[in-house]
Amino acid sequence: MASAEDIRQRIEAAIPGASAEVEDYTGGGDHFRATVTAAAFDGRSRIEQHRLVYEVFGAEIGGEIHALSLKTQTPSKIETH
Amino acid sequence: MSSSPSNPLPMLSGEPVPVAAPVEQTNPIREAIAQAIAEHKVILFMKGTPDAPACGFSARTVAALQELDVPFAAVDILPDPRIRQELSAISNWPTIPQLFAGGELVGGCDIVIEMYESGELAQALL
Numbered sequence: 366m367a368s369a370e371d372i373r374q375r376i377e378a379a380i381p382g383a384s385a386e387v388e389d390y391t392g393g394g395d396h397f398r399a400t401v402t403a404a405a406f407d408g409r410s411r412i413e414q415h416r417l418v419y420e421v422f423g424a425e426i427g428g429e430i431h432a433l434s435l436k437t438q439t440p441s442k443i444e445t446h
Numbered sequence: 447m448s449s450s451p452s453n454p455l456p457m458l459s460g461e462p463v464p465v466a467a468p469v470e471q472t473n474p475i476r477e478a479i480a481q482a483i484a485e486h487k488v489i490l491f492m493k494g495t496p497d498a499p500a501c502g503f504s505a506r507t508v509a510a511l512q513e514l515d516v517p518f519a520a521v522d523i524l525p526d527p528r529i530r531q532e533l534s535a536i537s538n539w540p541t542i543p544q545l546f547a548g549g550e551l552v553g554g555c556d557i558v559i560e561m562y563e564s565g566e567l568a569q570a571l572l
Binding site: 411412415416419424426427432433434435436 | 503530538539540541542551553554555556557560
């Protein structure tokens with residue numbers, strides 16, 4: 366069973382420069398909510414940004430990881446908010 | 447009381463489907479999904495139906511579309527696991543729901559809700 370911390374580490378290890386906040390919102394180790402900030406998202410559509418994160422987990426999404434709810438943003442986006 | 451004007455995947459409605467060729471040569475489910483995406487301006491692949499969503503993510507996506515009063519076709523992916531498998535192969539998107547407009551993937555629940563909240567969704571579905 367994955368923990369929010371596992372998910373966070375895997376996202377940050379796979380996407381260069383990414384920082385992630387991950388929450389296990391049911392406490393069951395299979396429904397997660399992540400906010401991922403990465404310069405690698407710059408110039409990419411939301412769909413491409415989410416795909417980059419989903420690709421970290423491959424077939425685990427929909428399998429062991431029932432849900433991974435995502436919010437993606439670039440570092441520059443944060444500064445302007 | 448479905449939002450769907452017609453069944454977008456009539457071949458999956460329970461009618462027997464003649465299989466004329468081996469599976470390696472044709473992929474009727476994938477073709478039917480691709481055709482449904484091409485033929486419907488707005489089409490949602492979801493768990494359950496708009497009137498009876500079987501998952502919170504699908505329910506939230508339906509609610510956003512209904513809030514905008516956008517007509518959409520809906521396909522329940524639950525009756526046959528091959529629908530989800532082939533859909534994800536076409537869209538390169540692993541989760542359900544998936545919303546398409548004008549033949550293009552708009553997004554899953556998170557993106558649809560984000561676009562709804564920012565006001566972009568109505569524009570994307572025109």
